[in-house]
Amino acid sequence: MQELFTPIKETWIYRVNPALKFVLFFLLLLIVLFQRNLPFVFHLTVLYGILLYGWSGYSWKKLSLFSIPMVLSFFSSALTMILFGKGVHVWWSWGLIKISEESIYHGLLLGCKTLCFGMISLTFLLTTRPIMLFYALMQQCRLTPKYAYSFIASIRLLPMVVEELKTRSDALKVRRVHFSGGIKGGYERLRMFMVPLFAQSIRRAQRVAVAMEAKRFQMNASRTYYYPTIYTKMDIVFLTVVAISLFSAYFFIGIIPYKI
Structure with a gap:
């Protein structure tokens, strides 16, 4: 699993401050969410695709695998709106299906x-x-x-949970435990796997809580950090790229002369 999310090389996007990246990407999501201009959203899609497939640092094989859910979501959402959307200029209809000019553009927009x-x-x-x-x-x-270190501790515990799940599965195979078929077998698997994992997770969570309390994480005193994060020139480059992307999308709106 770790190899799947390991890039071939770390591009300049990796050196951007993560907090700045998070805020800007969240703002970009809001811009897309409240935008109803199809040409503008289309050009943003192309530019974001260049950002992902050109500068993510991953191989085309992995990016193709990651893109499968996006492609399926695109076709499912677009076709649903196209086939069942409302519109005045109807091009073709049959039963519940009604394809109109407005539904096509709304489907492409979605x-x-x-x-x-x-x-x-x-x-x-x-x-x-x-x-x-x-x-x-x-x-x-x-x-x-x-709060931050609580999330970090949770992320650190995920590999342990996966390892315990594998160990539990191997132990049941060694003991030649067989499960029934159907719903009963699903219940048996749930009981044999989830109960021990749930108990171990509670013990770990309690140990982490005691450790954080001993290190005075409940206090609001200033702390030092093992990994200091600062703003660099890569942040300026990232801001410039985002600004150019937005202005370019607005500038090339005339290529698709239709506005919803």
Whole structure:
């Protein structure tokens, strides 16, 4: 699983401050969400695609695999709106299906928004390390350390849970435990796997809580950080690229002369 999310090379996007990247990507999502101009959203989709497929640092094979949910979401959302949307200028209808000029453009708009959401989210996910994100939120956005370190501890515990699940599965195979078929077998698997994992998770959570309390994470005193995060010239480059993308999308609106 870790190899799947390992890039071939770390591009300049990796060196952007994670807190700044998070804020800007969130603003870009809001811009796409409230935008109803199809040409503008279409050009944003192309530009975000260049950002993802050109500068994420991953191979085309992995990017193609990651893009499957986005493509499926695009076709499902667009076709649903096209086939069942409302419109005045009807091109073709049959039973519940009614394809109109308005439904086609609304479907394309919804599909492009879906692609934009997927590309922005995937770019942020693939080019940002979770640990550095929480360190940046603590240092640049003044996030309370007790909340940030709680999330960091949860992320660190996930590989342990996966390892325990594999160990439990191997132990049941060695003991030649067989499960029934159907719903009864599903219940048996749930009982044999989830109960021990749930108990171990409670023990770990209690140990982490005691450790954080011993290290005075409930206090609001200033703290030092093992990974300091600062603003660099890469942040200026990132801001410039985002600004150019927005202005370019607005400038090339005339290529698709239709406004919803």
